[in-house]
Amino acid sequence: MKARIGVYVCHCGTNIAGVIDAEEVAKYAATLPDVVVARDIMYTCSDPGQNTIREDIEKHGLNRVVIAACSPKMHENTFRKTLESAGLNPYLLEIANIREQASWPHFREREKATEKAKALVRAAVAKAKLLEPLEKRELMVEKSVLVIGGGVAGIQAALDLAEAGLKVYLVEKSPSIGGHMAQLNKTFPTIDCSACILTPRMVDVANHPNITLLAYSEVVKVEGYVGNFEVTILKKARYVDEELCAGCGACADACPRKVPNEFDVGLSKRKAIYVPFPQAVPLKYTIDPASCLYMKYGRCKLCVEACPRGAINFDQKDEEVKVKVGAIIVAAGFKTFDARRIPSLGYGKYRNVITGLELERLSNASGPTGGAVLTASGEKPKSIAFIQCVGSRDLKYNSWCCRIGCMATLKQAFLIKEDDPDTEVYVCHIDMRTAGKGYEEFYRKLREMGVRFIHGVPSELFEDSDGKLMFKVFDQATCHMIELKVDMVVLQTGLEPAEDVERLQKMLNVSLSPEGFFLEAHPKLQPVEASTRGIFFAGCCHSPKDIAETVAHASAAATKAITLLSKGKVAVDPLTATINPEVCSGCEICIGICPYRAIQLTEYGGRRRAKIVDVLCQGCGSCVAACPSNAIEMKGFTEKQILAQIDALTEG
Amino acid sequence: MLKLNETDRLLEKLRESVATLTPSVCYSCARCSSGCVMVEAGCVPHSIIQLFRLGLLNEIERGLWSCCQCLKCDARCPQEARPAMLILALRNLLVAHGSAPPKGYMVMLENVVRYATIQQPQEVMNKDFDFVSRNTLGLPELGKPANMEAFRLNLKKIASNLLEVEEK
């Protein structure tokens, strides 16, 4: 069929027409081969503008449309819909960007800008002639979601998804869900008990008919694509039969082996058979093979004798579980900065220098001291100094703000002052960042309570012979060097990407920001979506967040997954590469090149040939340029189309 | 007092003598000053940076010469603002504009010319309030250049070479 092209040159008010002679460009376009109609329009994207195009398509039997206007990033989709509504395939559209590429950068050179606009229209017409109709394809989707990580973000996302009727697989690598929030004492600024608001939700997760909880498990393999992911999960052996274990704890009472308890940040001991904390979900005991005497030396088995239900099973093996899901929510959390990396602050060397997370455990009623904040010698500290931004906002360590340190310190200071108003509390800070609902008010309350804020942070601490800590800090309000001697120093350490972020990133084929957090598709408009379709981020694995923000982020991720899966099918963009099996030599070069692992080997006429998996292909075109046989073609950016554009641009 | 936009130009000029100057990135955490051994002597690194950024050069001079360039501030600065480098550059600027370094510096310089060290060995008091010297401790005499004349001559040469490079 012969091409019948309509060209529309947009004035964009004065954005284009103020520099470029749009009328002249339209007149010029009319002289180009195959152009049936060419017009200049005040605002092409407006309703009347779009109507003109629709009318022309009908009246002149147009089968290609060229629009010379702003960047295709702005209105390509708008005009595709215009074509569609006029009964034309939406991919028979080409946009010449004469605003960002001609009128704006050359506003002082009107004639040259007009010439350039003509050239860009000429190239667009040349390409348009070669455009082919493309069909959007629709895929059936699996109505289930994988949630990676069982902290508050994963819990929130799982419950939202399950309530919406989707099947959820919640995978948590440690023996219990709960994450960091379960370790915290109170939450700011309301001083709600962290466990009291979290544990009911943990129980909801365990009881929800739509949620399959896979604790003490790790995702090891992800294959497939949006709507149809195939996930392999490694369920690690607990050496305790989950069906039989009633969580009575008789085994742990009998176990003779004590090791540092990770949940208490090493401040207390647990047994080799353990639950991380009393409210654990699922409340099933786990044997830690690295410390179990029987597993290490082949003797003991006291737990086997103690268990009234015969639940302990040393023959248990790791197990692989395969599930199919339509979407994946990554809620992998964070880790805290290791303060040992700053030796001058003495953490790990001076016994009364602790971290913020350690203070959380100490002040927690379920913690190692039953809620009493005590120094290493077991006394109540009369004076405590907080040091802010440890490892944060520092180019040598973490360049970013941890976002929660200021409020965490205020909360901890509040609890200390509430417990004993006579305790001297100092907060050495760079800036107090208290943006958030009720946060600034809380900061004022702390000032009223007599916490001493020092604008300045110390750079080195010393331990006196009596175990007290001495340091100098330059206070910027008084311009004086303050010398302090306190019983306890709390280092408010920052947040970092979790350890297995890179493993997950490779497995899921998503991007990381330079800091090592997961990178969203758009910082403002797509804050939970990965650039790979069907994958979403929730909580601190995306960037540091407090609990309220994490919950909001997780709900947003869940909503996006629900939206994606609600229709039961997804449309796939047709701008993908295709391989002509007649030409392909099966050399496999493209397979190694494809960043999305979208190319597979298949049989074709008894030979090995490469084949593109449409739904995985993101349309970068890397394989097209690499193919030595020219067997790959890129829809919407074909070899012929590009060469025609080059021809059109270099003529004249 | 400088006008604020003049400090930018001055910064460019200062980079001619010390290349690594980045005072503008300082966010006043005062880690430099908190760890500084010379604050009592009037040298407050983060405030020198801020005074410089605000163009209040006359206010800076007092602390400038007490810095002992231990570089602790540069090492601990979380933003790599490098206060010690700014102090060094500002000293160069002052001397280039004809202001003499404090007397102590000149004494040290004279000592180098005279004895080849910045200071002659002195007697000091120990914990038991006894005066001790290298002699009483049985330490050997300090070494000296074999030929003091040649040493001074070469010193002059080096100094004039440095000046020439500066002029270029």
Added chain:
Amino acid sequence: MSRIEYPANIRVIRVMCSSRIDPVHVLYALKSGADGVLVSGCHPGDCHYINGNHRAKRRIILLKEMLKQLGLEPERVKIDWVSASEGERFTRIVKEFVEELKKLGPNPLREGIWEV
């Protein structure tokens, strides 16, 4: 994009990723008489398509070697990184490139000096 001026003698062809650019396209443009070809992509490590820009870079480096062998100035081809928000940087790169090309003079293939 910010309205920053750059020379009006550049013409842009849109591809989704710098890795879509086949060295053949660059050669074809030079053969057709373009004085130079600028390939521009996302910054290394910040590729919208994971790692396409690295592939593009390797291809263009090799192509420049080929140009030398062909007797064409390798400076006629340039690859550089510009993100969507870096109008200023794009302008600077284009300006510098146009200046370099002016020094090199017109593309000998266009002038009919060479037979192809």
